[in-house]
Amino acid sequence: EAGVAQSPRYKIIEKRQSVAFWCNPISGHATLYWYQQILGQGPKLLIQFQNNGVVDDSQLPKDRFSAERLKGVDSTLKIQPAKLEDSAVYLCASSWGQGAANTEAFFGQGTRLTVV
Amino acid sequence: GNSVTQMEGPVTLSEEAFLTINCTYTATGYPSLFWYVQYPGEGLQLLLKATKADDKGSNKGFEATYRKETTSFHLEKGSVQVSDSAVYFCALYTGGFKTIFGAGTRLFVKA
Numbered sequence: 417e418a419g420v421a422q423s424p425r426y427k428i429i430e431k432r433q434s435v436a437f438w439c440n441p442i443s444g445h446a447t448l449y450w451y452q453q454i455l456g457q458g459p460k461l462l463i464q465f466q467n468n469g470v471v472d473d474s475q476l477p478k479d480r481f482s483a484e485r486l487k488g489v490d491s492t493l494k495i496q497p498a499k500l501e502d503s504a505v506y507l508c509a510s511s512w513g514q515g516a517a518n519t520e521a522f523f524g525q526g527t528r529l530t531v532v
Numbered sequence: 533g534n535s536v537t538q539m540e541g542p543v544t545l546s547e548e549a550f551l552t553i554n555c556t557y558t559a560t561g562y563p564s565l566f567w568y569v570q571y572p573g574e575g576l577q578l579l580l581k582a583t584k585a586d587d588k589g590s591n592k593g594f595e596a597t598y599r600k601e602t603t604s605f606h607l608e609k610g611s612v613q614v615s616d617s618a619v620y621f622c623a624l625y626t627g628g629f630k631t632i633f634g635a636g637t638r639l640f641v642k643a
Contacts, residue, residue: 420575458536458621458633459576472630507575520566521631523575 418442420524422508428530434496437527441489441510447471449521450483450493451507459507465491498531505529534559536634538622544640545612553607553637555596555622563624565589565598565605566631570619579607579620617641 421440429435441448446467451459462481463473468488476483480499485491495502505528509521539554557563567579567589580589585600594609605622622634 456635458623458635460633461630464630509576520578520581523568523577525573525575 420508420510420522422506422524422527424527425525426528426530428532429498431500431531432497434494435498435529436492436494437506437508437529439491439493439508439524441491441508442522445510445512445522446488447511448485448491449507449509449511450491451509453505453507453526455504462493495529498529500531503529503531534563534624534626534632536622536624536632538620538634538637541619541636541638542640543637544642546642547614548611549641551607551609551612551616551639553620553622553639555605555607555634557603557605557622557624559603559624559626561626562600563626565596566623566625567594567596567605567607568621568623568633570621570636572618576621612639612641614641614643 423438448465450462452462453459462476463483464471465485468485483493505526507526509523511521535558537556564583566581568576569579570576580591582589582598585598588597596605596607617640619636619638621636623631625631
């Protein structure tokens with residue numbers, strides 16, 4: 417089965433520019449997550465979708481970050497304008513999301529963003 | 533709130549040495565516990581999991597036992613290999629579809 421696909425793999429932008437990341441989850445997975453992983457830290461959840469609805473975006477900096485999953489399949493995460501502290505790996509993950517206690521999330525390879 | 537604390541790395545071992553990476557958690561209710569592994573240049577992969585107290589998760593020679601009394605889920609392997617070099621993340625799932633990750637522990641295994 418195909419895994420979670422993300423693009424691009426790497427992106428370098430100047431501060432105050434905008435950037436967008438794309439994610440295609442595993443087919444049939446209802447739940448999609450975007451995580452931010454700063455160097456030396458564990459992944460931090462930014463936003464979680466259940467189908468095309470937002471379940472949790474409490475840690476998303478909404479003044480500059482936005483995300484959508486219009487058709488309940490693939491998703492885009494946008495940063496506008498970017499700051500230096502946004503430099504991180506942005507991970508997309510998906511799961512069946514049935515609410516079982518042993519739900520496993522499958523991760524993509526991530527997009528490494530460098531803001532200069 | 534819910535949180536996961538892992539031992540700081542990096543951990544450097546020689547091949548065939550015994551590995552322990554400590555993980556403790558704070559959670560309300562009865563979380564499920566996971567270890568994820570991230571090999572260089574790759575995304576996170578689930579290594580093993582345990583869904584209730586006293587369960588032991590195991591995979592690829594790695595083991596971890598869910599200890600409710602000590603709120604711990606330490607990762608162990610009897611004999612590490614160079615190919616085990618990676619970053620290991622302890623995580624807990626508390627329901628509401630949310631998984632919380634520790635900061636990660638980098639393991640280097642020398643030949």
